[in-house]
Amino acid sequence: MFLKMLQIENLNGIIRKIHFHKGLNLIVDETLGSDPESTGNNVGKTTVLRLIDFCMGGKPQQIYTDPENSKKEYTVVKEFLQKTEVLVTLILTEDLDDQFAKQVVIERNFAARKGIVRRIDGKSLTEAEFLISLTNLIFREHGEKKPSLAQLLAHNIRYKDISLSNTLKNVNQWTKDEEYEALYLFMLGCDFSQGDERQKILTAIRVENIFKSRLETSRTRSAYEASLGVLVGQIDALNARRSTFQVNPDFQDDLGELDRVTYLISVETAEIGRATLRKNLIDEAVQDLSTSRVEIDIEQLTNLYREVTTRLGGVQKSFDELVDFHNRMIDEKTRYIAKEIPQLEIDIAIRRRKLTDLLQLEKKFSDKIAKNGTLAQLELLIGELSEKERQRGEYETVILQIRGVELEITRQTALLTKIDTELFSDDTRAAVQVQVDKFNKVFSRVSNELYNESYFLSFDVAKKNGQNIYKFNTFNLNLSSGKKQGEISCFDIAYTLFADEENIPCVHFLLNDKKELMHDNQLTQIARLVERENDHVQFVASILRDKLPAELNNEEFFIVKLSQQDMLFRIKDGEN
Structure with a gap:
């Protein structure tokens, strides 16, 4: 066009x-x-x-x-x-x-x-x-597949500072390396059908790693497990001391029930915190995905649909079908990351109701025990034991959460590995190199004509957060200090000529x-x-x-x- x-x-x-x-x-x-x-x-x-x-x-x-x-x-x-x-x-x-x-x-x-x-x-x-x-x-x-329209047009429309000073990383400051990878593979004509799925998986892994790092802010899983072992030993010792006190027949049962309720309160409190933290992280991830999207207004499609129908005729899809298709595509795009939110909200509500009941039960047993007039030492012992039980419930909950996150990271990584086996295979790398070589013939020809310098595009398979990723770079074979504006113009012109030659x-x-x-x-x-x-x-x-x-x-x-x-x-x- x-x-x-x-x-x-x-x-x-x-x-x-x-x-x-x-x-x-x-x-x-x-x-x-x-x-x-x-x-x-x-x-x-x-x-x-x-x-x-x-x-x-x-x-x-x-x-x-x-x-x-x-x-x-x-x-x-x-x-x-x-x-x-x-x-x-x-x-x-x-x-x-x-x-x-x-x-x-x-x-x-x-x-x-x-x-x-x-x-x-x-x-x-x-x-x-x-x-x-x-x-x-x-x-x-x-359609809505990656790379987006704005990403595809970034090198054609250069008036913002980032596009005037960067040949390749020219979209915006929030564009991730995996998005540039998808962009330049597409521009080079290297079709990779699972690109969308790969970006979703990378996003999911990123969310889980953030969640794990927040859970391990104060200590790692192994440190929690070591602390739990010490804590269990302390609880056993406190229970042994408590058993030496002589109390009325009902008092021991009441104390046991109070300990159980205290422990359950700590577990429910920790679970509510975990679920709330995870929901917030997923909300952040959904928002992060939305930053590369443009907000959309609905009224405009009606007039466009009528005009296309009038001019072209024979349109097989109704406007309602088009809107329905669009809405389903949008839902699918967010569902992958946000699918846990409804269940998390239900879990939080249920646990909060359960926590309220437990707190009332705790007060009931505390009041009942207080009326027995037990020794002050026993009260202190009970208080210490209750605190230890609370800590144990917290540690066990965090350990379970970290294990769950690690399992999810392992699962998502396995899916990514399956995709990357194709994307980073010798055959695929060779295919990418063939396209890069074709582009470079045009790129160097244009740069030599314009600046008497040879510009080239190269790529490497780098590691980022433990994952493979294609990274593209430009360089000047003559090792001169040619101006960036010249390199950018050469790249843009060369790409347009290359795309036409390759029917891209x-x-x-x-x-x-x-x-x-x-x-x-x-x-x-x-x-x-x-x-x-x-x-x-x-x-x-x-x-x-x-x-x-x-x-x-x-x-x-x-x-x-x-x-x-x-x-x-x-x-x-x-x-x-």
């Missing part, structure tokens, strides 16, 4: 209509003498890139918040976008030369809740459905911010390459006009010109 048109409109009409073309597309800031470090929030050239990202599933907040401080909003821009009902339309096409080529029309606005517009080809979708539909249109029915689904546009930081010769070389390869690569860059090399200071490359007098949204007071 290539970019064809970006339109910004509101209640007053069309504000901007930006037409893209093949090859090099420049978003130009004509404000002379501007500081390159401050132009991102000046006239709106970076916002053009953000709007495209927004249409591809990004959050609306990224248009009107400070990228370095998400709590700081540009109020003027936010109010303008919402109060004047700004609508952004992005059109993608499979071929810029063919007016009849397949197109995708994406429409989004900035309304809060009611009134949200989120359409694809005229059909309204919720946010979840929007992402699934867009992913399927671009990446061949990839991808988008063909590359969005780049702050290209004035590159040397004139490097920028000129990129322009020449993408113009020659314009059937495969569409290079969109924002840049200060006074930083343009002479060869590129040409209207034929410009798609929009902005300035202090003509900002993107045409509003005042520091719009972007």
Whole structure:
């Protein structure tokens, strides 16, 4: 897919209509003498890139918040976008030369809740459905599988600091190594059908290890077992001392019953604590999984579905079936981690009721024993024995919990080992190496043409938390200190060419911010390459006009010109 048109409109009409073309597309800031470090929030050239990202599933907040401080909003821009009902339309096409080529029309606005517009080809979708539909249109029915749409597009849309300074680890700071592993295996065309299941298992193992580490905060399982042995000996000694006291016939039975109740109270208290801790950990794990997802609104799918039905006809699935399918997919995604929560909540409620009954029973026997008027020494002995029984119940509960966690880690590790036997087999590694070698032929060719340097991609099988994982890296064969911006551009261009050669689904546009930081010769070389390869690569860059090399200071490359007098949204007071 290539970019064809970006339109910004509101209640007053069309504000901007930006037409893209093949090859090099420049978003130009004509404000002379501007500081390159401050132009991102000046006239709106970076916002053009953000709007495209927004249409591809990004959050609306990224248009009107400070990228370095998400709590700081540009109020003027936010109010303008919402109060004047700004609508952004992005059109993608499979071929810029063919007016009849397949197109995708994406429409989004900035309304809060009611009134949200989120359409694809005229059909309204919720946010979840929007992402699934867009992913399927671009990446061949990839749907909700990992890697996500945002991860797949991270190298195509570079305006955030992390993507401007990292060639490969360019998604966000929370993306885990196993997610990058899945991303680059997919990008290289190394299909691994159990990737989703593997990430679930790794998450489950991570949760269990955290649980185990919290249980062993004060001491390890072996230390608990050693302490329990000492404690049992102390209890036996105290019981022997207690047996020497002469009490009424009922007193011994009452003491035994009190000991039993005290022990049960300690067990129930510990079990409630364990269940509550585990529930909280699972909640944290579910929340952790949700950080890479975009929250979804439902109203938009209805309109999108109607439009697809109208335009394409013959749609076999009803809207209700699509919604039902989506909901089942979401449920399945969380059920794996959250499946214990209902039972845990039931267990906690039952144990709390049982604990209440036990506490009442303890008071009953304590009161009864107190009325017997036994010796003060016996009372002290009973108190000490009760405390020891409480500790024993706590230690036994913790030991059982740790053993249970260890068994679950062993079970999950066995499942992971079964999957990894295939993923890290000699055949699979060889297959990955074949794809890396194919990519490197393109990567080195592009880097030599642009920078007279040979860039390469490599991979290793590393160990992380005892588990194998593929780790990908880039390196410069010439060992020079080439700028990171150059390496990033070479990688992105090379990948797009490689993907087309291998028939791997991808988008063909590359969005780049702050290209004035590159040397004139490097920028000129990129322009020449993408113009020659314009059937495969569409290079969109924002840049200060006074930083343009002479060869590129040409209207034929410009798609929009902005300035202090003509900002993107045409509003005042520091719009972007």
